Amino acid sequence: MRVFLNYALLLSIVATWGCQSEPGMSEKTIPALALEKTTLKAEADGTTFRDLNKNGNLDPYEDINAPIEERVEDLLSQMTVEEKAGLLFMPGVGVNEDGSLEKSDKAKGPGARYPAAIENIDNGKLNHFNVWTIPEDPKMMAVWYNNLQAYAEKSRLGIPVTIASDPRHHFSNTIFSMAADGFTQFCETPGLAAIGNDSLVEAFANIVREEYLAVGLRVALHPQIDLATEPRWSRISGTFGEDAALSARMVTAYIKGLQGESLNERSIACMTKHFPGGGPQKEGLDPHFAIQKGQIYPGENFDYHLIPFEAAFKMNTASIMPYYGIPTGQTDEDVAMAYNKAIITDLLRNKYQYDGVVCTDWGLLTDVPMGPDVIWPARAWGAEHLSEAERVQKIIDAGCDQFGGENCPELVLQLVEAGKLSEERIDESARRLLRQKFQLGLFDNPFVDETQVGERIGKPDYRKLGDVSQQMAMTLLKNEAGTLPLQPNVHKVYIEGMDSSVVARYATVVDSPEEADFAILRLNTPWYPADTKNPFALSFHHGDLNFQGKEQARLMELMGKVPTIVDIYLDRPAVIPDIAGASKALIADFGASDQNVCEVLFGNARPQGKLPFELPSSMEAVRNQLTDVPYDSEDPLYKFGYGLNYK
Incomplete structure (x- = not known):
């Protein structure tokens, strides 16, 4: 049986890897790759070291065998306030296809509009960067990364x-997962929760770690562990669903696979998000935008959303990202999470004793022009009246360390010069940020082996496990009279939403429903754009969850002509009682290729998923449920945890 082979593959990969090795306690030396690429090195008492400050002496921060805290304090003592301020910002940058560093007119993606990384190093003393679009050939990402590290070494x-x-490792239709060019493609995280296998999640995270390490990505802006308690929210596809206990299990395995038992040179630092849980958005309207109406807790269930984060803290997540939303009525002032001292200092720092890096979500300080007469305002909800410098001060006073998506260290310097922000407070955040760089081994070997990228990314066994995850996550919701699995190469099928050349390997594809034995429809969960001029906001999957109007009528008419199998992609909990009723078989996926869908529909693999969130029976039920409470809609069409098996 294919399913047993799938589990055997999973177990063999986990057994082969185990947990990544921890650094030993014996004396360490500079790795050969770093020595090969480092242009400045010197000898002191017979010891080879990277002379990063070019003074000819082995300073404590350059000593690979010195305690990390000693190295941090030594470097901090040598830094100017300008260099410390530069640590506090992580803007987006473009990556050129040829690996070059200068600003290019050919740059693609959102990073293309911003200054090149080398400009940020020279002008702002920055050394944390976020990349979006990267070269289609991952090797060129590694080339760019090495060139950038060599440039930074000259500072x-x-x-x-x-x-x-x-x-970057999901088969995804959403804007929140980067293009997986070259990287292994798994199902999305709700699919991992639908499978519910901790070992698979750890194996997935291990693959992410190996492939990120190959190209120089060292901080994962994930996992996202918000709870999907408001089904209209547009970011559900990045979560593990609505159940806190399940999400806590998943994040435990996820961080273990990416970071290991402790942060080291083989780790990817996890920036777990979005504290203290961004799921309960009023009407599901996302606080990326001014259309948001705040996070609300009508079920008085604020603490439930903290449960996955408590698991992340036990795993020593390297960083935490607060969300944009306002925790309406939960603290002494209704301001966004990163501005909110009760959230960051009182809850995160004091109650949970968290001393890792806290980085804001992107764009809390400055407005962004989006086109003629369209401005995307800074996500300074509740603090819109403050100046940009005052926003910086309030966020730092709240307890945050770093500003995501921003590039304005001059505001920090302005506050210091005005006596409104002490250098001692900047040092607190700088220590955390420098400590993480030392833990990741970046001061000792920041380079990657460009010649090994092709061998380390997209290995056949990685890709096989990615396919297995897409297949296993599929969740069978209805199977009237044992319609599924179909027999391969027997039936005539009419298809919509699928590549006919793929389906033709499994059945004869015909041009009309009247000619077919079955119709196979691949549908997406419905969504309806919000009322806004912001083009980015228009791409968010907001709004109602049911098919409506002409499309609903068309689907019902088609399903009345021929026995129909529906596969629906659940990036949010679809409201589909009519479609469920009219179908012969209904199955859900959480990110899957046409081939992997066919593998399941035609019996070469078996669906193993259980719903990580309930599917409501009506939009009225959605509107009536409590935003912060899981699985509470009236008479759901399919309950949380539901899923059939092939007989």
């Missing part, structure tokens, strides 16, 4: 850069 203190990324 006054030679502080290495840290590169961060949103998820």
